[in-house]
Amino acid sequence: MLSLKNISFYYNKNQMILQDINLEVKQGELIAILGSSGSGKSTLLNLVAGLEKVSVGQILLDQKDITDVVCEKRNIGMIFQDYALFPHLTVEKNVGFALKSYKDPIVDAMLKLVKMESFKKRYPYELSGGEKQRVAIARSLAAQPKVLLLDEPFSNLDADLRYKVRKEVKEILTQANITSIMVTHDIDDAYDIADRIVFLKQGRIDRIEEVKATKL
Numbered sequence: 001m002l003s004l005k006n007i008s009f010y011y012n013k014n015q016m017i018l019q020d021i022n023l024e025v026k027q028g029e030l031i032a033i034l035g036s037s038g039s040g041k042s043t044l045l046n047l048v049a050g051l052e053k054v055s056v057g058q059i060l061l062d063q064k065d066i067t068d069v070v071c072e073k074r075n076i077g078m079i080f081q082d083y084a085l086f087p088h089l090t091v092e093k094n095v096g097f098a099l100k101s102y103k104d105p106i107v108d109a110m111l112k113l114v115k116m117e118s119f120k121k122r123y124p125y126e127l128s129g130g131e132k133q134r135v136a137i138a139r140s141l142a143a144q145p146k147v148l149l150l151d152e153p154f155s156n157l158d159a160d161l162r163y164k165v166r167k168e169v170k171e172i173l174t175q176a177n178i179t180s181i182m183v184t185h186d187i188d189d190a191y192d193i194a195d196r197i198v199f200l201k202q203g204r205i206d207r208i209e210e211v212k213a214t215k216l
Helices: 041-049 091-095 104-113 129-142 160-175 186-193
Strands: 001-008 014-024 031-033 056-061 074-080 147-151 179-184 196-199 204-210
Touching: 001 041, 001 186, 014 041, 031 041, 041 074, 041 147, 056 074, 056 204, 074 129, 074 179, 091 104, 091 129, 104 129, 104 147, 129 160, 160 186, 179 186
Parallel strands: 031 179, 031 196, 074 147, 147 179
Antiparallel strands: 001 014, 001 056, 196 204
16 A cells, blocks of 8 residues: 655745645555646656655555655656657567566566567567557566556547557556556546546645546
């Protein structure tokens, strides 16, 4: 379980970005953080990842305080908006890059999970947006993180592909049973993929809504 306790973040006392954030994310649950530009949603993701330092509060992972743990030791994976694949590496090498030592069985298992086994020798420029998304997920999952963070994962996709990839991502994360937090400004993304939606407004949690049924 991931727990955020009384989290606040500011650059100075007069520039409060996030204030009094309290949230618990259960094992295998997918939470969507929904908010407009400037609401603090990406900052919240960066705090969990360890890319920004918490001003006030605690971050707990499986009851262990990781607030001051450096990002590379948090066991948290992150998928960026542009996928951040290495253009000079094949699909299988991109996935294996997350491992301390390259292991074919792990890479093959991750590619099978995301249904990209037949693409292992291709390069990123040969892939569609949805295929790049799946490779990015496989790379993050290869390191066996306890939590996966997704930053606007569908924003670069057109409307038709967006629906298809949302369905694929939902299936992959459900099968992997990994705790996930997705940041989005798109309400359809949130309702289609999340178990719960956290509505963020001006740096505070406005409300939390449980998604009772999925459209996918």
